[in-house]
Amino acid sequence: MAIYVHRHTRVLVQGITGRQGSFHTAQMLAYGTRIVGGISPGKGGQKVEGVPVFNTVFEAMEVQPAEASILFIPAPFARDAAMESIAAGIRLLVLIPEHIPLHDAMEIMAYAGRHNVVVVGPNTFGLVSSGQCKVGIMPNDYFVPGPVGVVSRSGTLCYEIVGTLAAAGLGTSTVIGLGGDRVVGLSFIDVLQRFEEDEETAAVVLVGEIGGSAEEEAARFIAASMSKPVVAYIAGRSAPPGKRMGHAGAIIERGRGTFESKVEALEMAGVPVANLPQELPQLVKAALKR
Amino acid sequence: MKLYEYMGKELFQQYQLPVPRGRLAESAEEAAQAAAELGEVVIKAQVLAGKRGKGGGIGFASTPEEARREARRIFGLILQGNPVHRVLVEEKLAIQxxxxxxxxxxxxxxxxxxxxxxxxxxxxxxxxxxxxxxxxxxxxxxxxxxxxxxxxxxxxxxxxxxxxxxxxxxxxxxxxxxxxxxxxxxxxxxxxxxxxxxxxxxxxxxxxxxxxxHPQLPRVTDKTDLEQKAQELDLAYVELGGEIAVMANGAGITMATLDMVQSFGGSPANFLDCGGGAGVERTAQALELLLGTNPRVILINIFGGITRCDVVAEAFVKVKESKGIDRPVVFRLVGTNEDRGRAILEGVGIKACRTMEEAVRQAVALSRGEAEA
Structure with a gap:
């Protein structure tokens, strides 16, 4: 079944008439995603790549009910658009934009939590259940069906790793980008739990980075509650403390969120941590044999 | 954005939070004047670095003359690389x-x-x-x-x-x-x-x-000139001081590239994420920034998704022709429009690598003055 999204998931695109929105609508359609509508206030009635455009999410939901929505809205306006989707009954929200103010993100998460809405991102590439449904901006080529679930805090590094896995004959069930911001909707634990229950997933690759404590929390969960093997890669071994390494969340603050702390926690939980990304296929294959 | 202590205390006052009586001083003379008003004082360096007490950035004085002397000493300090331009002179508190x-x-x-x-x-x-x-x-x-x-x-x-x-x-x-x-x-x-x-x-x-x-808030930066320039261009950039200048597309892959440089025995000069889907102009600006660190070797790692390999290659040729790049460049180029990108680079005599590992090994060897692998 894969997790969160599958071939029947109906998807809306907020900001569909923009440059990014229209480009990725075409890419998602090419991947096979069922995009049933787009939203762009004031542009209702138009079509983008054959997809009908609506003025509001409520209007779209009346005509073309959907479970998921993906946002291509400039950061200063993302909060309003996200709240609109939650209010209109969307179940899964993918927030692509970077630079959404931190307090806006906290408000979105609180509102989503009250409505049991799953939020992916912000500052994410989205998610893809290979061969079924892509709700995101990743390149279409590397995501071929297979037994490996991947959950990552970063985008291009994740493509690199999925590409390496694919080249070694390892396809993916679902690949999810948690997002590079400090406050994001999903944690490693949320996703690991779903992978643990998913029949199509046999092993999980966790791609973490410095900053925060999500990897340490994941390690505790893995030790206590995962029967499926997990292998990991952590970026940022060479990062100096106090510097934000591109992602808002990738910063060692007050001695917390270090590379060493994450690797130690994962290894204690029995998770092999690759030194270099290209070692991951080997580790996955070894884990699958066990 | 971090605010200086004195700015924080001004905001505290606006919100009716209790703060000690104090004056900001930009010279030893001003510090002495403040002490004349306040009596026994503490003089604190206004820098963004933490642990300023341990670095000698906090002093005490009971007379204006002592305050002048202490302030002069503190103005002469460099605290974790930060010169002291201002001190906060405050009434000394009898803290229980x-x-x-x-x-x-x-x-x-x-x-x-x-x-x-x-x-x-x-x-x-x-x-x-x-x-x-x-x-x-x-x-x-x-x-x-x-x-x-x-x-x-x-x-x-x-x-x-x-x-x-x-x-x-x-x-x-x-x-x-x-x-x-x-x-x-x-x-x-x-x-x-x-x-x-x-x-x-x-x-x-x-x-x-x-x-x-928040247009009313002051703007404070602890960034270097190059980091400042990068911020104006909306590029994520951090100076690291090593020999190999690195540019990649995406924060995670840039970190992973730096990690690999270090684990193969090289030293990265910077972190530079040129982002996803950048055009020729923006990519060219990012490349110019890289040259600013005066590195021994330049390493560019592109895994094209939304980023197109031909755009990066074109930007590189543009900068090479306008600025002249006189040091070795190692390219890794795969993904969207890879063939076109490679052809453009071959036109200027660069053969792009296919894997990250190959590219990093080459860059490290070049930075150590060893022959190209």
Missing amino acids: QELYLAIAVDGSARCPVILASMDGGMDVEEVPPERMVRFPVDINLGLQPFMAREVCRRLGELAPPQQKQLLELLPKLYRLFRELDAELVEINPLAWVGEKLVAADAKINIDDDALER
């Missing part, structure tokens, strides 16, 4: 007790969190977890009186007048946190002085992504 109070963002709980401890005045990392009260705040509910009461109860050792003042102080601090889009507001120590709680220090960090909503 030091508490800790902050509001921060809890990434795991996705909400604001109140942090409070009876162990103030030391590095917050040194406070044992069981001595730190953490109380999450539902952001859509806001700080409620019951939350403040519960924080006081968990602190356990508060005298009744301290509790009363803390209950008044917390909502003001929370209002500041919310209204100014703060990532962190911290009072360490929150001093108990003559039956009053006083913010003896102020640390405020404002969310960079929300600055446009």
Whole structure:
């Protein structure tokens, strides 16, 4: 079944008439995603790549009910658009934009939590259940069906790793980008739990980075509650403390969120941590044999 | 954006939070004048680096003459690379007790969190977890009186007048946190002085992504010139001081490239994420920034998704032709429009690598003056 999204998931695109929105609508359609509508206030009635455009999410939901929505809205306006989707009954929200103010993100998460809405991102590439449904901006080529679930805090590094896995004959069930911001909707634990229950997933690759404590929390969960093997890669071994390494969340603050702390926690939980990304296929294959 | 202590205290005053009497001084003479007004004083270097006390950045004086001397000494310091341009001269407090109070963002709980401890005045990392009260705040509910009461109860050792003042102080601090889009507001120590709680220090960090909503706030930077320039171009850039300048597309893959450089024995000069889907112009600007670090070798790692390999190659040729790049360049180029990108690079005599590992090994070998692999 894969997790969160599958071939029947109906998807809306907020900001569909923009440059990014229209480009990725075409890419998602090419991947096979069922995009049933787009939203762009004031542009209702138009079509983008054959997809009908609506003025509001409520209007779209009346005509073309959907479970998921993906946002291509400039950061200063993302909060309003996200709240609109939650209010209109969307179940899964993918927030692509970077630079959404931190307090806006906290408000979105609180509102989503009250409505049991799953939020992916912000500052994410989205998610893809290979061969079924892509709700995101990743390149279409590397995501071929297979037994490996991947959950990552970063985008291009994740493509690199999925590409390496694919080249070694390892396809993916679902690949999810948690997002590079400090406050994001999903944690490693949320996703690991779903992978643990998913029949199509046999092993999980966790791609973490410095900053925060999500990897340490994941390690505790893995030790206590995962029967499926997990292998990991952590970026940022060479990062100096106090510097934000591109992602808002990738910063060692007050001695917390270090590379060493994450690797130690994962290894204690029995998770092999690759030194270099290209070692991951080997580790996955070894884990699958066990 | 981190604010200086004196800016934080000005904001505290706007929010009716108690701060010591003080004056900002930009010269030893001004410090002496301030001391003449204030009596016995503490003189504190205004720098963004932490641990300034240990670096000698805090001094005491009981006369204007002493204040002049102390200020002169402090103005001569370089604290963790930061020269001292301003000092804050404040009345010396007869501190009886030091508490800790902050509001921060809890990434795991996705909400604001109140942090409070009876162990103030030391590095917050040194406070044992069981001595730190953490109380999450539902952001859509806001700080409620019951939350403040519960924080006081968990602190356990508060005298009744301290509790009363803390209950008044917390909502003001929370209002500041919310209204100014703060990532962190911290009072360490929150001093108990003559039956009053006083913010003896102020640390405020404002969310960079929300600055446009706050035109009234001062703009402060602790970035180097190149980092500043990168910020203006909206590029993520950090100076690291090594020999191999690195550019990649995506924060994670850029970090991973730096890690690999280091693990193969090289030293990265910088972190530069040119982002996804950048055009020729922007990519060219990023490349020019790379040259600014005066590296021995340039390493470019592109895994094209939304980023197109031909665009990066074209930008590179443009910069090479206009600025002239006189040092070795190692390229890794795969993904969208890879063939076109490779052809463009071959036109200027560069054969792009296919894997990250191959490219990093080459770059490290070149930086050590070894023959190209």
